[in-house]
Amino acid sequence: MKVLLASRNAKKLAELRRILAPEVPGAEVLGLDDVERYDEVPESGATFADNALLKAREGFAHSGLLTVADDSGLTVAALNGMPGVLSARWSGRHGDDDANLRLVLAQLSDTPDDRLGAAFVCAAALVGADGEIVVEASMRGRLVREPRGHNGFGYDPIFVADGFELTNGELDPAKKDAISHRGKAMRALARHLAENEGAL
Amino acid sequence: MKVLLASRNAKKLAELRRILAPEVPGAEVLGLDDVERYDEVPESGATFADNALLKAREGFAHSGLLTVADDSGLTVAALNGMPGVLSARWSGRHGDDDANLRLVLAQLSDTPDDRLGAAFVCAAALVGADGEIVVEASMRGRLVREPRGHNGFGYDPIFVADGFELTNGELDPAKKDAISHRGKAMRALARHLAENEGAL
Numbered sequence: 023m024k025v026l027l028a029s030r031n032a033k034k035l036a037e038l039r040r041i042l043a044p045e046v047p048g049a050e051v052l053g054l055d056d057v058e059r060y061d062e063v064p065e066s067g068a069t070f071a072d073n074a075l076l077k078a079r080e081g082f083a084h085s086g087l088l089t090v091a092d093d094s095g096l097t098v099a100a101l102n103g104m105p106g107v108l109s110a111r112w113s114g115r116h117g118d119d120d121a122n123l124r125l126v127l128a129q130l131s132d133t134p135d136d137r138l139g140a141a142f143v144c145a146a147a148l149v150g151a152d153g154e155i156v157v158e159a160s161m162r163g164r165l166v167r168e169p170r171g172h173n174g175f176g177y178d179p180i181f182v183a184d185g186f187e188l189t190n191g192e193l194d195p196a197k198k199d200a201i202s203h204r205g206k207a208m209r210a211l212a213r214h215l216a217e218n219e220g221a222l
Numbered sequence: 223m224k225v226l227l228a229s230r231n232a233k234k235l236a237e238l239r240r241i242l243a244p245e246v247p248g249a250e251v252l253g254l255d256d257v258e259r260y261d262e263v264p265e266s267g268a269t270f271a272d273n274a275l276l277k278a279r280e281g282f283a284h285s286g287l288l289t290v291a292d293d294s295g296l297t298v299a300a301l302n303g304m305p306g307v308l309s310a311r312w313s314g315r316h317g318d319d320d321a322n323l324r325l326v327l328a329q330l331s332d333t334p335d336d337r338l339g340a341a342f343v344c345a346a347a348l349v350g351a352d353g354e355i356v357v358e359a360s361m362r363g364r365l366v367r368e369p370r371g372h373n374g375f376g377y378d379p380i381f382v383a384d385g386f387e388l389t390n391g392e393l394d395p396a397k398k399d400a401i402s403h404r405g406k407a408m409r410a411l412a413r414h415l416a417e418n419e420g421a422l
Contacts, residue, residue, distance in 0.1 A: 064332040065332060066332045066333060066334055068300070068337065100268070101302075101304055101308075102301075102302035102303045102304050102306065103302045104301055104302050104304050106302065108301075108329050111328075111329065111331075111332075112329065113325070113328075114324070114325055114328025114329060114331075115328075124314070125313070125314055125325075128311075128313075128314025128315075129308050129311065129312065129314060131311075131314075132264035132265060132266045132311075133266060134266055137268065
């Protein structure tokens with residue numbers, strides 16, 4: 023079975039492969055760079071699920087392959103749930119993780135510590151010839167005022183999950199996957215995939 | 223009657239004086255620079271009303287004068303109501319109007335035109351020896367993708383009020399005051415002040 027992961031983000035692809043591989047043995051997991059290039063539409067959806075479905079439908083339409091896409095982000099209570107779907111471009115510079123997390127910290131500089139609650143959310147979509155499914159999962163925690171650690175990507179260095187002291191950027195990747203929004207959502211998709219192989 | 227406007231923002235002070243003067247004839251309107259200097263606490267409230275009250279209470283506590291303060295901001299639907307209370311420091315640089323509005327435009331660059339709805343909100347608080355009152359008012363409209371006009375301040379150049387084609391930055395100041403969030407809230411406070419002179 024071939025599965026397309028509709029992403030060009032190398033760090034996200036590595037994380038998704040790492041999560042999917044043990045769940046769907048024998049699946050060949052391709053990235054967007056492994057299929058014929060197409061123009062991706064902007065992620066203009068109002069929700070994570072909208073964007074994940076948009077990307078998975080687009081990947082399937084162009085490649086004909088069973089396609090998985092995720093849209094993930096950080097929701098900060100004191101920012102009314104933003105950066106949300108704009109997490110990757112919060113600073114206006116798409117994919118500039120450092121600028122994005124620095125901006126969030128600057129915006130919250132006068133916000134008291136007890137209002138730094140946040141959550142990571144992931145919507146993971148699977149689209150194939152026979153239908154589509156989208157799963158949403160979250161990881162709750164709080165922000166810290168200084169980035170710590172170099173694992174992961176995005177806002178990982180400023181996020182501490184409930185029950186932990188280390189930031190996601192300091193956590194061992196396998197430990198992060200076990201509790202992360204993306205781990206939970208992707209494992210649910212993978213189980214669906216394994217149970218419905220070829221018959222999504 | 224002396225009234226203290228608890229603000230150091232010259233453009234906001236000019237606007238508040240312009241609105242209040244005709245409503246409370248004979249009142250002497252002072253700014254923070256006209257009273258003994260005190261250290262202002264950060265605007266850490268979660269709502270406009272929290273921050274307006276915080277600033278008005280602080281002004282009254284330090285000056286003994288009847289004190290008016292406002293907290294205002296832009297709420298953008300596609301940003302879940304943010305920048306909100308963080309409007310003046312959205313870019314992380316407090317009071318940098320251009321950086322703040324450029325950041326909002328960059329964040330919304332992939333958001334479709336029909337999701338650019340926004341509103342200005344003002345909470346205006348009055349605190350004196352005999353009590354306190356806070357009024358909240360809004361002005362609904364939508365954002366435009368390029369700043370236009372040099373009147374006003376803050377996000378005025380990218381905001382078009384419902385029923386108008388000109389941005390707030392292009393509107394004649396008197397016309398803006400007639401419909402603005404700040405105009406509506408401050409006139410309500412001024413009427414209260416005029417009716418309860420000396421007996422707030």
